[in-house]
Amino acid sequence: MDTFIWVARLRDKGVTDRDARRCPDTCPKVQTGLVSGVGASIAVLAAANVLNNRLLPRAYVPTSVATSLVLLALARRHGLTSEDLGLGRRTWARGLTWASGSVTAVGSVYAAAAALPATRSAFADRRARESPGGVAFQALGPVLFGTVLLEEVGFRGVLWGLLNRRHGPGVATVASSVLFGLWHILPSRDMGRHNDAIGRVFGTGPGSRPAIVASAVAATATAGVVLGELRRRSGSLIAPAGLHWATNGLGYVVSYLSGSTEVRRPTAA
Numbered sequence: 001m002d003t004f005i006w007v008a009r010l011r012d013k014g015v016t017d018r019d020a021r022r023c024p025d026t027c028p029k030v031q032t033g034l035v036s037g038v039g040a041s042i043a044v045l046a047a048a049n050v051l052n053n054r055l056l057p058r059a060y061v062p063t064s065v066a067t068s069l070v071l072l073a074l075a076r077r078h079g080l081t082s083e084d085l086g087l088g089r090r091t092w093a094r095g096l097t098w099a100s101g102s103v104t105a106v107g108s109v110y111a112a113a114a115a116l117p118a119t120r121s122a123f124a125d126r127r128a129r130e131s132p133g134g135v136a137f138q139a140l141g142p143v144l145f146g147t148v149l150l151e152e153v154g155f156r157g158v159l160w161g162l163l164n165r166r167h168g169p170g171v172a173t174v175a176s177s178v179l180f181g182l183w184h185i186l187p188s189r190d191m192g193r194h195n196d197a198i199g200r201v202f203g204t205g206p207g208s209r210p211a212i213v214a215s216a217v218a219a220t221a222t223a224g225v226v227l228g229e230l231r232r233r234s235g236s237l238i239a240p241a242g243l244h245w246a247t248n249g250l251g252y253v254v255s256y257l258s259g260s261t262e263v264r265r266p267t268a269a
Helices: 002-010 017-021 027-055 057-077 089-115 118-123 130-138 142-169 170-183 196-202 206-234 238-268
Strands: none
Touching: 027 057, 027 130, 027 142, 027 170, 057 089, 057 142, 089 118, 089 238, 118 238, 130 142, 130 238, 142 170, 142 206, 142 238, 196 206, 206 238
C-alpha cells in the first residue's frame, strides 16, 4: 500500500512512473536532480542576459537561439518530456488556438489605444522609428527568435516544467514569474531613453533608473503570472508565446504606425 501512495503522490508532482515505482529509495536522487536542473537553468539564463544586454548585444538572436537549445538539452537531461515542456504534439492545436486569440485581442486593444490621442503617446518608441521593412524585421526577427523564443523556453518551458514536477503548477508559475521579473533588470535600465512615455513619467537621467527598473520588474513579474497561467490552462508553450509575441511584436508595429502618423500630420496641414 505504501508503494501505491508514493506512486500516486509523485505522479501528481510529475515524476515518471518508472522513477516513482523505484521510490522511496531513489526519490531523493530524483528530487535533487530537479533542484540542480533549476539551478543550472538559472545560471544559463543569467549568462545569456549579460551577453545579450552588455557583452554581445549585436549577437542577440544567435545567442538567444543557442541558449534555448542549451536549456532544452538541460531539460531532457533532467528527465523532462515534451509534454513537461509544453511542446507535446497533442497540445499544438490547443496552443495555436489560444495564441491566435491572444494576437487578435492584443491587436484590437493596441489599435483602439493608438487611435485615441490620450493614449497614442504611450506607443512613442524611438526603436520603432525605422522603415516598414526594419519594423517587420524587428517584429519577426529579434522579437520572435530572440525575446519570445528564449524567454518562453527558459521561463514557461524549462523552469516551469522543472518547478512543476517538484512543487506543482502554482509554485511553478509564481517562482518562474519572479525570476522573469528579475530577468528584466538589465534590459530595463535604458528604457527611459527609448520610450518617450516612460521618459516623461520617470525622467531620462541616471537618477530615474531605480524607479524604472523597479516598475519594470514588477510589471514583467505580473505578466509572467499571466503567461504562466496561460501555459497551465492550455498545456502548451505555444499559447504564452503567442501572447508574448503579440505584446512585443505588435507593439513595434503600432509604435511605427503611430509615429508615422504624428510625423505626417503637420505636413498634411
